[in-house]
Amino acid sequence: xxxxxxxxxxxxxxxxxxxxxxxxxxxxxxxxxxxxxxxxxxxxxxxxxxxxxxxxxxxxxxxxxxxxxxxxxxxxxxxxxxxxxxxxxxxxxxxxxxxxxxxxxxxxxxxxxxxxxxxxxxxxxxxxxxxxxxxxxxxxxxxxxxxxxxxxxxxxxxxxxxxxxxxxxxxxxxxxxxxxxxxxxxxxxxxxxxxxxxxxxxxxxxxxxxxxxxxxxxxxxxxxxxxxxxxxxxxxxxxxxxxxxxxxxxxxxxxxxxxxxxxxxxxxxxxxxxx
Amino acid sequence: xxxxxxxxxxxxxxxxxxxxxxxxxxxxxxxxxxxxxxxxxxxxxxxxxxxxxxxxxxxxxxxxxxxxxxxxxxxxxxxxxxxxxxxxxxxxxxxxxxxxx
Numbered sequence: 001x002x003x004x005x006x007x008x009x010x011x012x013x014x015x016x017x018x019x020x021x022x023x024x025x026x027x028x029x030x031x032x033x034x035x036x037x038x039x040x041x042x043x044x045x046x047x048x049x050x051x052x053x054x055x056x057x058x059x060x061x062x063x064x065x066x067x068x069x070x071x072x073x074x075x076x077x078x079x080x081x082x083x084x085x086x087x088x089x090x091x092x093x094x095x096x097x098x099x100x101x102x103x104x105x106x107x108x109x110x111x112x113x114x115x116x117x118x119x120x121x122x123x124x125x126x127x128x129x130x131x132x133x134x135x136x137x138x139x140x141x142x143x144x145x146x147x148x149x150x151x152x153x154x155x156x157x158x159x160x161x162x163x164x165x166x167x168x169x170x171x172x173x174x175x176x177x178x179x180x181x182x183x184x185x186x187x188x189x190x191x192x193x194x195x196x197x198x199x200x201x202x203x204x205x206x207x208x209x210x211x212x213x214x215x216x217x218x219x220x221x222x223x224x225x226x227x228x229x230x231x232x233x234x235x236x237x238x239x240x241x242x243x244x245x246x247x248x249x250x251x252x253x254x255x256x257x258x259x260x261x262x263x264x265x266x267x268x269x270x271x272x273x274x275x
Numbered sequence: 276x277x278x279x280x281x282x283x284x285x286x287x288x289x290x291x292x293x294x295x296x297x298x299x300x301x302x303x304x305x306x307x308x309x310x311x312x313x314x315x316x317x318x319x320x321x322x323x324x325x326x327x328x329x330x331x332x333x334x335x336x337x338x339x340x341x342x343x344x345x346x347x348x349x350x351x352x353x354x355x356x357x358x359x360x361x362x363x364x365x366x367x368x369x370x371x372x373x374x375x376x
Contacts (some may be wrong), residue, residue, distance in 0.1 A: 222293040223309045235305055243302040244289040251291045251298065 010115075011039035013173045013184040013200070015122050017115070019095075020044040022052065026097075033108055034187045046122055049086070049093040067117070069239045076117050081107065084114040088121060116171065116188050120234050124229055124245040127252065128175025130234040134174040135183045138164035142183035143203035143274055145262070146232040150210040152264065159268045167201070171234070174203060174253065181257055203257050204275060208232075214265025217273050225259030226250050277347060282330075282354055283323030283370035288362045289328055290318065299304065313339055314353050321363060323370030327354060 004229040006021040016024040021027040066077040076084040086093035120130050134153035143155050171188040182200035208228040264270040287302035298313035299308040320330040335346045357363035
């Protein structure tokens with residue numbers, strides 16, 4: 001029997017997650033790390049996740065990330081350091097950690113990954129998803145810049161005009177709210193110190209980033225738009241219902257929001273072509 | 276006389292029509308396929324219960340003004356390609372296929 005429990009309630013994209021701890025050190029580290037995403041302990045959560053210690057059995061330290069669906073439960077293993085088990089039907093999960101190296105920056109990044117995976121699953125029933133994309137609110141509308149590492153997400157974020165608010169420069173969250181596609185910040189930021197806001201912003205444009213000799217904006221048709229966006233969606237194959245939900249969400253998004261290929265030279269004038 | 280071939284979308288494959296094209300996403304490895312108008316007609320008709328010949332006669336020839344022989348050869352080639360990718364099932368007997376999107 002555990003003597004006490006510490007609860008850390010987080011919220012992004014209007015989805016609350018309650019993390020339950022049995023000791024204070026990791027709780028305090030994560031409380032600081034996710035300070036911009038706290039929600040009231042009394043706020044309703046879509047799931048509860050108990051954080052407990054290992055030892056982790058049968059884990060291959062050389063296997064960086066393994067994700068499987070077994071018996072209706074998702075299992076995400078990160079080497080021999082951390083594993084997340086989540087039961088979507090019960091809306092309950094468990095994170096087990098190997099105590100070696102805990103609370104190092106490296107371990108906290110692993111915890112980010114587990115939480116990112118959990119949020120990817122939680123967003124699916126809401127018709128949303130996480131994407132490798134920078135995002136910014138400019139003139140009250142969100143612009144999404146999708147691309148793999150090195151595509152220019154951080155660069156385009158640094159070039160944002162002073163009146164734009166950069167939401168994220170690494171992972172962006174999109175979901176429909178009252179039939180309106182809405183972008184939210186996430187706790188999984190990249191190189192920039194981004195400004196978080198719990199409030200969502202309506203999405204006005206999607207831009208697939210590419211380096212170019214010239215700055216050029218090319219509208220894409222629906223299929224090309226879906227193809228380009230899906231390359232950047234955080235997707236976990238293996239479960240047909242997940243694959244179907246992600247495809248439907250991206251197709252719905254492309255029907256509502258224009259998609260462009262944006263080749264750009266790293267100059268502030270690139271923003272003048274947007275909106 | 277063409278051989279009797281039934282085709283069905285493989286289980287675990289997600290797909291969606293977007294205007295004139297059909298987007299297919301493999302559930303096993305997330306491979307993405309974009310099918311043009313003709314291929315999309317064949318894909319949508321691949322219910323495991325209709326023969327490839329019937330699909331060509333009912334859905335390709337009327338809509339695309341093409342002769343049967345040419346349409347069938349093109350359809351058979353498309354079917355072979357998607358079967359090789361593991362997203363389409365081919366059989367001489369009726370098949371169960373993937374659910375609707």
